[in-house]
Amino acid sequence: SAVISQKPSRDICQRGTSLTIQCQVDSQVTMMFWYRQQPGQSLTLIATANQGSEATYESGFVIDKFPISRPNLTFSTLTVSNMSPEDSSIYLCSVEVVREGGYTFGSGTRLTVV
């Protein structure tokens, strides 16, 4: 299955600033997915990133807050903009494991906003 490298692994940021998270896959994939994992809550899909088109956002998430880039079939970025303490969470990227079913996840970015 695909191997995903996600950077940074963690960061502490000041409120009002932005952080860009990078996700690199070792093979070409059609879609990449961005999730948020808040303490005590289930993984929540933020958006689906398809190369060459605008990302598709889930209810409750907007492009101005979470802009996504997908410049090629192996790379994507998620930016968390104008951060507040409520954005403190783990952010994960994911791709589908076509032959086996299910999805592979990166190791996550642990974001703390102070």
Next chain:
Amino acid sequence: QKEVEQDPGPLSVPEGAIVSLNCTYSNSAFQYFMWYRQYSRKGPELLMYTYSSGNKEDGRFTAQVDKSSKYISLFIRDSQPSDSATYLCAMSNFTGTASKLTFGTGTRLQVTL
């Protein structure tokens, strides 16, 4: 009511015990069921992927799906300290990149020596 309910634990068992982890769901359209294991400071790792009711076994792990009761389980036999992690159930309506996963909140498991 959440679409997927999962007891958050923590669940503590001695080494060698049989562990039963469970999820219930309310959406009868769910067809595909997964279990993920997540170690601390790591991303979720796919353990089991099943479709339709019945059992699927892989080594010490058995996934069980009961669609009539909207209930899925993961059994771990001969549990080891290395099994200590958070276990997440996930499900979707269909397979493929258009499918959307709905996750449980995860059960934290601690296997003690």
